[in-house]
Amino acid sequence: MVGCGKMGGALLSHWMQGNEQFTVVDPALDSAPDGARLVRDRSEIASETFDVVIVAIKPQMIDDILPDYASMLSENGYVLSIAAGCSLSRLSRLMGGAPAVRVMPNLPAAVGKGVSGLCADDKGQGPALAHAEAMMGRTGTAVVVDSEDKIDRVTAVAGSGPGYVFEIARAYVAAAMEMGFDEDEARALVLGTIEGATAMALEPGAAGLEDLRNSVTSKGGTTAAGLDALNGDGTISRKMRETLKAAYNRAVELR
Numbered sequence: 001m002v003g004c005g006k007m008g009g010a011l012l013s014h015w016m017q018g019n020e021q022f023t024v025v026d027p028a029l030d031s032a033p034d035g036a037r038l039v040r041d042r043s044e045i046a047s048e049t050f051d052v053v054i055v056a057i058k059p060q061m062i063d064d065i066l067p068d069y070a071s072m073l074s075e076n077g078y079v080l081s082i083a084a085g086c087s088l089s090r091l092s093r094l095m096g097g098a099p100a101v102r103v104m105p106n107l108p109a110a111v112g113k114g115v116s117g118l119c120a121d122d123k124g125q126g127p128a129l130a131h132a133e134a135m136m137g138r139t140g141t142a143v144v145v146d147s148e149d150k151i152d153r154v155t156a157v158a159g160s161g162p163g164y165v166f167e168i169a170r171a172y173v174a175a176a177m178e179m180g181f182d183e184d185e186a187r188a189l190v191l192g193t194i195e196g197a198t199a200m201a202l203e204p205g206a207a208g209l210e211d212l213r214n215s216v217t218s219k220g221g222t223t224a225a226g227l228d229a230l231n232g233d234g235t236i237s238r239k240m241r242e243t244l245k246a247a248y249n250r251a252v253e254l255r
């Protein structure tokens, strides 16, 4: 595993539940998760081969770093990347034509509630994709998508998504504090509300989101007043479209 920072570390803690053995190369780590082997420089393992090379470094570093790993992939091995944008064809080329699988995870994998999309190139269909899907299944929900472009769309919706949710929650908490609650109270009220509303929407057979919203909204009541201020002019709807488009466009730039 090349790089083991925030996202790679979150995944590894759940990947370790399987039968694979992991070697992590990361110059910045003091220790690897229990049971994984840590090396700080690739030269320490240069003569070894691995069934999978996992790319968990920043996309901008891949061109410089990945070619050094091409000779370390075993004959039937594949490259698995979690990097935003970086295309299957680029990954495979940098790894000497190896089968390639792209995964777009998200950070709640840290608590086993990740959502991820996967896709593979032609050589990566079959055992490589099945293995990657099994690994991702240990971290939450994994969905194989039918085109590589959809991975960049998964990135915009789900990969970056926790960032949007944390930002919305942060603004919601800040507004609650301006209403006179202290931070602990505001966090409990806001995060509990988000958790409870999400749990209701996820119940099997739950009503649609519009109906759920309406079930909170009394005619002429407080929710109607709040919703009118929130999205009466469509600001939130427009902002969400702009948000996803901007993230998708950036993923395309990183291909």
Ligand SMILES: NC(=O)C1=CN([C@@H]2O[C@H](COP(=O)(O)OP(=O)(O)OC[C@H]3O[C@@H](n4cnc5c(N)ncnc54)[C@H](O)[C@@H]3O)[C@@H](O)[C@H]2O)C=CC1
Pocket (backbone or CB within 6 Å): 002, 003, 004, 005, 006, 007, 008, 009, 025, 026, 027, 028, 029, 056, 057, 058, 059, 061, 065, 082, 083, 084, 104, 105, 106, 107, 159, 160
């Ligand atoms: N953070 C997130 O929520 C998500 C991140 N990703 C992808 O995951 C990848 C990693 O992102 P983060 O974990 O957020 O970044 P990060 O900065 O936390 O982790 C990157 C790691 O790479 C290591 N590194 C730097 N140079 C290295 C080298 N030469 N050899 C080996 N390791 C090296 C760093 O020490 C660091 O631990 C990116 O490609 C990103 O697009 C994908 C989905 C979600």
Ligand SMILES: O=C(O)[C@@H]1CCC=N1
Pocket (backbone or CB within 6 Å): 084, 155, 159, 160
């Ligand atoms: O911000 C990023 O580029 C990465 C990919 C998705 C989430 N974090």
